[in-house]
Amino acid sequence: MARTVMVVDDESSIIESLEGILSDEGFEIVSVDSGTSALEKIGEVMPDLVLLDIWMPGMDGIDTLVEIKKIYPNLQVVMMSGHGSIETAVKATKLGAYDFIEKPLSLEKLLLSVNNALDYYRLEEEIGLLREKEENRYNLSGHSKAISEIKEQIRVVAPTNAWVLISGENGTGKEIVAHSIHRLSRRSHKPIVEVNCAAIPEDLIESELFGHEKGAFTGASTMRKGKFDLAHEGTIFLDEIGDMSLKAQSKTLRILEEQKFERVGGSRTIEVDVRVLAATNKDLEAEIQKGNFREDLYFRLNVIPIRVPSxxxxxxxxxxxxxxxxxxxxxxxxxxxxxxxxxxxxxxxxxxxxxxxxxxxxxxxxxxxxxxxxxxxxxxIPPPFNRSPDIRKGFESILAHKSLKKARGEFERIYIEGKLREFNGNISQTAEAMGVERSNLHKKIKAYGLDGFRNQ
Known part of the structure; x- marks a missing residue:
């Protein structure tokens, strides 16, 4: 699809010249002779780029640029002038113009500026889409009471610098909670650096977290920044903190307390400003009792506890x-x-x-x-997702009945429900598998209130 360029100039000879040059390069051209007309036309054609003359009667190019940027801040504008000065070029650039080219127009410079501006516009669009995709990726979905309470906790704690310990079972969305806190914090313009504590070998923990200097060990051919260095003024997310070895916990505690460290093989002390978020699927208090987790590290991390519901x-x-x-x-x-x-x-x-x-x-x-x-x-829906936990638990409840008649009735209800699920509510197949008449099965389904499992 051809990219659209709008040409705004009060000189018909300039318009004709630009139309010819840009059309030959495969662009679609829309031309107007005033700033007012440009503002009216932009909304209709939505150009990818505007070539805008500065000196025009009525609304000049600078005023037109200001209005364009108010309404369409991402639209790229290249200014043109036959009476240009450094002062005018600087002013136009400060107001949002991508480039400034002088008349008479150089064909080579014109095409270079146009193509660069369009490439920049395309990159901005892609970055916007990626940013939107990233935000959606870490969106905490749901409106249940349990998830609404989590969202409210995030809203309250995010603007602060408080450290947060996020707990919950595997797959509940602890990472999403961490990213939501960072996105709503004052540090959102800085990075959130993730550390998978379970994946770092014990002998590499210092290098991974603090970085290393060139020549610090065999294979260290260049200086490398650590995770804490990379998270400076942002957020560090210590995922699966409960799986860290005691040795690694000890080293991590030191930097968490002091917020300063030396790279491996270095002597210079580096100070950092990071907010710490940690997550675990383990009961850390139980791990402390077993001797698997440091109590002092737990208290340091557990400033604001957030439990993500299953x-x-x-x-x-x-x-x-x-x-x-x-x-x-x-x-x-x-x-x-x-x-x-x-x-x-x-x-x-x-x-x-x-x-x-x-x-x-x-x-x-x-x-x-x-x-x-x-x-x-x-x-x-395939097994095991189509099996109700009520059926599995139901057999335990049968033993609780003192009456054989009641126990038999309970078993029959559970048995019929299980068969209906097995055959996806098909009455004929269920009756055949059970060795009973369809009419008899219908009566049983009605008697036990199992109509919801029947597929007519």
Whole structure:
């Protein structure tokens, strides 16, 4: 698709010349003869670049530039003038112009400026899209009471410099909470540096966290900054802090307390200003009792504790999460957008989700790829996700009945529910597998209140 360039100049000869040059280069040209006309036309054609003359009657180029930047701050503008001066060029640049070229126009310089400005515009668009994608990636989804409380905690703690210890099961979204805190903090313009504490070998912990000088050890051919150095004035996120060795914990505690260190092989003390966020899937108090975690490090990190709820505690968010994942995978795979039936959601809400949101996301990706039809039905959901925890627990409750009659009735209800799930609510297949008549099965389903599992 051809890029559109708007030419704004009150001299018809300049317009004709630029139209010819730029058209030959494959650009689509829109021409106007005044600043007022340019402002009216920009909204209609949405050009990728504006070539704007400075000296024009009525609204001059500088005033036009100011108005363009107010309405379209990312639109690139190249100023042109036959009476240019360094002062005018500096003023235009300060007001947001990408470049300033003098008349008579040099063909080579004109095309260089136009192409560079368009490349810059394209890069800004890509950066904007990447930033938006990154923000969406770390978006904490859901409106349940449990997740709303977490969002409120994040809102309160983020603007401060307080250290935060984030706990929760694997797959609950601890990393998302950390990034949300950083994004809403005063340090958001600086980096958040992640450290996977479980993945760093004990003998490399100092080099990884503090960096090393050239020649500090065999293979250290250049100086390398450590994680704390890279996070200066930003945030460092110590993920899986509970998996750190005691030796590594000791070294980490020192820098957390002093916020200064020496690189491996160096003698110069380096001071840093970092905010610390840490996350763990372990019960650190229990780990302290076992002798696996330092109590002083725990107290240093645990200034603001945030516990991320498991998916079992926020099943009402499952529908919203599934819809979000379906849209995400549809966009990333260029596949037709899918939806899920209410019965399908009902089955997912009954599952225990030991892998939490990560497990749900993996299942949705699998269903998006493997299910050929547009609507994901209850019958499309594979084991073990289509098995209710109530069934597994139900057999334990049978033993609690003192009456054989009540125990038999409870067993029959659980058995029929399990078979209905096995055959995705198909009455004929369920009756055949159970060795009973359809009419008899219908009566049992009605008697035990299992209509919700029946697929008519």
């Amino acid at each position: 998916l079992r505690e926020r099943v009402e968010d499952i529908h919203e999460l599934v819809d979000e994942f379906l849209k995400e995978f549809s966009l990333s795979t260029n596949m037709e957008s899918k939806t899920i039936s209410e019965k399908g959601i009902h089955i997912l809400q009954k599952y225990n989700w030991p892998g939490n949101v990560r497990e749900l996301k993996n299942l949705v990706e699998r269903l998006t790829i493997m299910i050929p039809h547009k609507v994901i039905r209850a019958s499309d």
